[in-house]
Structures are given as structure tokens and as C-alpha cells.
Amino acid sequence: MMHQKNFAAEASQGDPDAYLRLEGVSKTYGDFEAVRSLDLAIGKGELVALLGPSGCGKTTTLRMIAGLVPTSGGRITVGETDLTAVPPHGRDMGLVFQSYALFPHMTVARNVAFGLEMRSIPRGEIDRRVKEALAMVQLDKLAERRPRELSGGQQQRVALARALVVKPSILLLDEPLSNLDAKLRDEMRTQIRDIQQQVGITTVFVTHDQVEALSMCDRIVVMRNGRVEQIGTPVDVYERPATPFVASFVGRTIRLSGTANGDGAIDIGGDVIRSAAGLAPGPAEIMVRPHRIEVDWTGQAKTKDDVNRLSGVLCRITFVGDVIQYHVGIGDAEVIAEASTTGNQQLPAAGTPVTLSWRVEDTMAFGSGQ
Amino acid sequence: MSVAATFASPSSKAPSTASLAVMLLLPIALVNAVGFIIPVLNLARMSFNEALPGGGIGEALTLANWQSLVSDGFYLGLVVNSIGVSLLITLITLVLSYPIALYLHRSSGRWRTFLTVLVISPLLTSAVVRTYGWIAILSDQGPVVQTIAALGFTPPRLMFNLTGVIVGLSEILMPYMILALLAGFGRLDPRVEEAARTLGATPFRTFARVILPLTLPGIALGCLLCFVLSISSFITPKLMGGGRVFLLATEIYDQAIVTLNWPLAATLSMLVLIIFGAALGAYSRVLRAID
Numbered sequence: 166m167m168h169q170k171n172f173a174a175e176a177s178q179g180d181p182d183a184y185l186r187l188e189g190v191s192k193t194y195g196d197f198e199a200v201r202s203l204d205l206a207i208g209k210g211e212l213v214a215l216l217g218p219s220g221c222g223k224t225t226t227l228r229m230i231a232g233l234v235p236t237s238g239g240r241i242t243v244g245e246t247d248l249t250a251v252p253p254h255g256r257d258m259g260l261v262f263q264s265y266a267l268f269p270h271m272t273v274a275r276n277v278a279f280g281l282e283m284r285s286i287p288r289g290e291i292d293r294r295v296k297e298a299l300a301m302v303q304l305d306k307l308a309e310r311r312p313r314e315l316s317g318g319q320q321q322r323v324a325l326a327r328a329l330v331v332k333p334s335i336l337l338l339d340e341p342l343s344n345l346d347a348k349l350r351d352e353m354r355t356q357i358r359d360i361q362q363q364v365g366i367t368t369v370f371v372t373h374d375q376v377e378a379l380s381m382c383d384r385i386v387v388m389r390n391g392r393v394e395q396i397g398t399p400v401d402v403y404e405r406p407a408t409p410f411v412a413s414f415v416g417r418t419i420r421l422s423g424t425a426n427g428d429g430a431i432d433i434g435g436d437v438i439r440s441a442a443g444l445a446p447g448p449a450e451i452m453v454r455p456h457r458i459e460v461d462w463t464g465q466a467k468t469k470d471d472v473n474r475l476s477g478v479l480c481r482i483t484f485v486g487d488v489i490q491y492h493v494g495i496g497d498a499e500v501i502a503e504a505s506t507t508g509n510q511q512l513p514a515a516g517t518p519v520t521l522s523w524r525v526e527d528t529m530a531f532g533s534g535q
Numbered sequence: 536m537s538v539a540a541t542f543a544s545p546s547s548k549a550p551s552t553a554s555l556a557v558m559l560l561l562p563i564a565l566v567n568a569v570g571f572i573i574p575v576l577n578l579a580r581m582s583f584n585e586a587l588p589g590g591g592i593g594e595a596l597t598l599a600n601w602q603s604l605v606s607d608g609f610y611l612g613l614v615v616n617s618i619g620v621s622l623l624i625t626l627i628t629l630v631l632s633y634p635i636a637l638y639l640h641r642s643s644g645r646w647r648t649f650l651t652v653l654v655i656s657p658l659l660t661s662a663v664v665r666t667y668g669w670i671a672i673l674s675d676q677g678p679v680v681q682t683i684a685a686l687g688f689t690p691p692r693l694m695f696n697l698t699g700v701i702v703g704l705s706e707i708l709m710p711y712m713i714l715a716l717l718a719g720f721g722r723l724d725p726r727v728e729e730a731a732r733t734l735g736a737t738p739f740r741t742f743a744r745v746i747l748p749l750t751l752p753g754i755a756l757g758c759l760l761c762f763v764l765s766i767s768s769f770i771t772p773k774l775m776g777g778g779r780v781f782l783l784a785t786e787i788y789d790q791a792i793v794t795l796n797w798p799l800a801a802t803l804s805m806l807v808l809i810i811f812g813a814a815l816g817a818y819s820r821v822l823r824a825i826d
Binding site: 232252253256260266267328 | 738
């Protein structure tokens with residue numbers, strides 16, 4: 166279930182419309198470079214995910230934006246204001262922590278009121294805005310509870326209300342869904358996206374979960390070892406990954422190695438695979454999404470110009486309910502192709518020779534240099 | 536015994552929670568009964584006995600000891616003085632220990648281990664030795680007074696008076712206060728402080744609105760501990776007070792050892808016990824108010 170994407174807000178490097186801008190931002194701890202010269206421009210109202218495995222620098226980047234971690238180099242600006250040296254309390258940003266970090270000694274209402282009290286807003290207005298914020302996250306009935314009396318999902322919503330009630334310029338979300346169970350996570354995903362759209366707030370979302378990034382965000386910044394691997398819309402990142410790492414981290418892929426012959430074809434154990442990427446001659450790797458592969462064991466698959474074909478032997482079939490996974494041996498490698506299940510399937514036995522086929526445009530090819 | 540039977544019978548399952556609790560608590564209950572409750576009851580009874588000249592204890596029951604406590608201005612002053620001095624020492628210890636405990640709480644790894652050992656190490660030395668150390672530092676010939684004199688100021692008397700007692704006891708009690716504070720800092724999550732900062736709280740307001748309230752349980756525990764230890768300590772006041780500082784603990788010592796008036800010493804001891812009870816009551820009330 167995909168949300169409406171705000172493609173209009175797509176801001177590229179150096180875009181004058183960019184609202185939050187990171188220029189050459191880096192962070193080093195001794196010899197360790199947590200973030201290396203990161204450039205990022207985020208448009209007003211955009212929801213951007215920082216996606217990557219743990220240790221890729223995404224949380225450090227978020228904490229530098231919030232001012233909780235000083236930068237080792239570079240500039241962070243919001244609008245026309247340079248915030249690089251501004252302490253966290255002067256940055257006007259709302260941060261939702263992975264652990265929620267609610268004040269355990271205050272009621273829900275006092276938690277939400279905290280940021281407003283720090284801004285010396287009159288009592289009457291505080292009460293009104295706290296009520297509004299709690300209504301927005303459907304927690305108005307729990308205003309007088311303590312955080313420890315709330316479930317994880319409720320605490321999460323209090324944290325969101327507390328961050329948003331001060332109308333910050335930027336909303337920062339640090340793995341906000343990772344402590345919730347699967348069902349609640351789906352619900353909160355929709356709710357966070359809806360609230361973000363409703364408020365129209367520029368948001369940076371840190372996650373290691375590609376499903377969250379793909380389904381919620383306008384653009385995704387894929388990070389690895391402190392560097393940006395790719396910045397793009399979910400469709401870009403999924404369909405046109407810039408590096409093998411992006412291809413394998415975002416969505417699932419099968420991976421085969423072969424040799425590029427220099428004219429756009431890659432030789433894999435005698436079969437020739439074509440791709441749109443113009444690779445220099447040498448070792449190469451191809452990747453394909455398992456569900457884009459068709460498995461044929463009848464020997465009647467049609468040969469077409471825009472389809473790649475690879476023959477192998479069926480090793481095993483795994484029934485996963487929604488899908489069937491065909492484990493196919495190709496030379497020394499084993500790959501998985503996936504097909505939706507239908508009511509009455511005639512399944513081949515292990516050891517059957519099969520032909521895998523997929524469209525040339527679904528072939529992601531990378532040279533050894535990448 | 537049923538305890539033995541519980542273990543002997545192979546068919547029976549694990550002992551019930553109740554009998555297990557009794558078994559586990561029995562040793563400490565016995566030690567406490569013999570070593571604490573019986574002597575205290577003995578003291579309580581002795582406080583109603585008549586003191587005879589030459590250290591004797593009369594059999595007859597009397598209220599004379601308690602009456603002299605209430606009617607004699609000296610003892611009333613002693614109580615007020617002891618409580619006041621102990622509260623002051625507790626406050627000084629708290630103010631000096633809090634930043635150290637907060638720093639320790641935030642440090643990590645080997646540095647934290649090193650600092651913790653540093654904090655605990657004074658406890659490995661006897662209070663007597665440390666008291667003599669302070670006497671050497673603060674006496675008229677000591678480095679502090681000499682330095683002040685060399686700078687051309689009239690040096691204050693720092694030793695053999697109340698100042699000396701307060702300085703010495705505060706330092707001696709600091710490790711206890713730091714450990715108690717650390718034990719009570721469990722709720723202090725660095726993320727919560729960061730949340731306050733991102734919501735617009737300056738470092739000072741973060742401290743006042745978040746850090747301080749969350750560390751109140753530790754503060755209450757540390758204050759209770761230091762107050763009790765301070766009001767019952769007598770070696771340091773005895774040595775550093777130079778016989779000019781009169782506190783309940785030193786008076787009990789004098790009555791029991793010098794004057795040999797055991798019934799009066801017992802009465803004063805019971806009074807200290809009552810003060811302990813009041814302190815404990817105040818502590819639990821504070822804890823309830825915090826939560």
C-alpha cells in the first residue's frame with residue numbers, strides 16, 4: 166500500500182528551494198569517520214529517509230542536524246540561517262527518539278506542554294495547544310496518565326505530539342517504529358505519514374527498514390560507511406540502484422557474477438545476459454529482483470529480444486503462503502525466483518531443468534569497480 | 536523439621552514460595568535478633584533504670600533519665616545542635632558529591648571504573664586515619680593556615696572547633712553520598728536530557744526541570760544515609776572538635792565511658808534512635824511525594 170508521493174517537492178543538490186541543507190558535513194571520532202563530507206538538500210515539506218545498516222552514520226547525521234552531536238566539519242543551514250554552531254535548544258527542531266525519551270516524572274499533558282513552557286507561551290494558549298496536539302494523535306483521554314502507564318504505541322504518539330506541538334521548523338524521527346510490534350508498526354507508518362502531510366512539516370526520518378523508507382518517504386538517502394550511496398525517490402532507488410549495495414539493501418535481489426564483454430552483454434556460465442548498463446570489459450555482477458523472474462520447466466518459454474534467459478536446475482521449492490520460492494542452481498550459485506501462489510499449481514520435482522527469464526530492463530548490472 | 540523434609544522427599548516439587556522466603560530470611564533474622572533487637576530492647580529498659588553513683592545501675596524503674604532530658608536545657612540544646620550540624624554536613628556533602636556522581640553516571644568504560652575506585656578508595660582507610668590527616672592539614676601549623684597567614688590575612692581557626700568537625704565529616708561521608716546518588720540515578724536517561732534540549736530547554740532549565748527531579752530519589756537516599764551516619768559519628772567530632780563541640784554521639788560516649796552513667800547514655804541512645812525513626816519517616820514521605 167503506497168502513499169501519495171510528493172514528487173513536486175523533489176529538491177536536488179544546489180536547489181535554491183532547498184530548506185534544510187547539509188554541506189560537506191562530517192563527523193570523526195578519533196580515526197573513525199562516522200560521516201564523510203555529506204551533502205544533502207531537503208525541500209520544504211519533504212519527508213526524506215536516511216536509510217542504511219547500523220553504523221552507516223544515519224543516526225549521527227540526524228543528531229548533528231539536531232545539534233546533539235557537534236559537527237567535525239561542514240555547514241548545516243535551515244532557510245537562510247546557519248545553525249552549525251547553534252546549541253540544540255536554539256535550533257527549533259522536533260526530535261522523536263527511538264526510545265521515545267518521555268519525561269517519566271511528568272504526565273502526558275505536561276510532557277507535551279514542556280516545549281511550549283520553554284518558549285514562555287501564556288498558560289491559556291499552552292493548554293489549548295496541548296489539547297489540540299493530543300487530539301491529533303488521539304490521546305486526549307490519556308492526558309493525565311504517566312508515560313509508564315502507556316503502551317509503546319501510545320508513548321510513541323505522545324513523543325510525536327510533544328515534538329510537533331511547538332511547530333518546529335524540522336521534524337526529526339530516529340527509528341521511531343523499531344520498538345513497536347509488526348501490526349502497530351504498519352498502523353503508525355500510515356499515521357505518521359498522514360500527520361506529516363497534514364502539518365506539511367519538513368521531516369528527516371532515520372531507519373534501517375527499507376519498507377518504511379519506501380512506503381513513507383518522498384526521497385531516500387541510502388547511506389553506507391558514512392557516505393551517501395544514492396539519493397532518489399523510492400522508485401529510483403528500487404528500480405535504478407546506483408550501486409550493488411543499494412540494489413541488495415533496498416529490496417531483495419539475486420546476485421550472479423560473470424564477465425562483461427564490452428558491448429553491453431555479460432557472460433554467465435555460457436549464457437549471455439543483456440542489460441542497459443554500458444559496462445567496460447571485465448568482471449561484472451548482475452542482480453535481479455526475485456519476483457521479476459519467471460520460472461519455466463515446460464521448455465516452451467518464448468524467446469524474445471527484450472528478455473534475458475538463463476538455464477539451471479531446480480534444487481528445492483519453498484512454499485511461503487503468498488509466494489512460492491524456486492531455488493535454482495546455476496553453475497555453482499543458487500538463486501531464488503519467486504512467484505505468487507495460485508489455487509491449483511502443478512509443481513515440478515527437484516532436479517528438473519528449468520529456464521529463468523526476466524526482462525532486460527529488470528537487469529541491474531554493475532562492473533567490478535562499483 | 537519440615538525444611539529437611541522438603542528436600543528429602545523426591546516426589547515433592549520445589550518448596551513453596553512462602554517456605555523458601557522463610558528459609559532465606561531466617562539467618563539474617565537470627566543475626567538481627569541477637570545482634571540488634573535484643574540489645575536495643577535492653578537499652579530501652581536500661582533508660583528507665585536509676586543510675587547509681589560509681590557506675591551502678593539500679594533495679595527500680597524510674598522516669599528520671601527522660602525527665603532530665605526534657606528539663607535540662609543542656610540536653611535539649613544538644614539535640615538541636617546535633618540535628619542542625621548533621622543537616623548542614625548532609626547539605627555540604629550533597630552539594631560537593633552531586634556533580635561528581637553526575638559525572639560518574641555519564642562516564643563509561645575504564646575511565647568510569649578508575650573514577651569509581653577513586654571514589655570508593657577512602658572507604659578502605661579508617662575514619663580515624665583520615666581524621667588525623669585532616670588535623671594535620673587544618674591545624675595551626677598546617678599548610679592551609681600557614682598559607683593564609685603568609686598571604687597576610689588573619690588566619691581563622693580551622694581545627695578543634697565546629698568548622699573542623701564539619702570539614703572532616705563532610706569529606707568522610709562523601710563516598711557514601713556519591714554511591715547513594717549513583718544508585719538513585721537509574722531513571723536518568725541521557726536521551727531524556729537530549730529530548731529536553733531539543734524542546735528548547737537551556738542546559739540550566741534542563742537541569743532544573745528534568746535532571747534534578749529525576750535524581751530526587753538518589754538525593755533523598757543519600758541525604759538519609761549521610762544524616763544518619765553524621766548524627767551517629769563520634770570519632771571525628773571527638774578528635775576534630777577538641778572537646779569544644781558537643782553532639783549527641785560524643786555525649787553518649789562521655790556518659791557511658793567517662794561518667795559511667797549507663798542509664799543516661801541509654802536514654803540518649805534511645806533519643807538518637809527516635810531521631811533515626813523520624814528521618815526514615817521523612818524519607819519515605821519524600822519518596823511518596825516524588826512519585
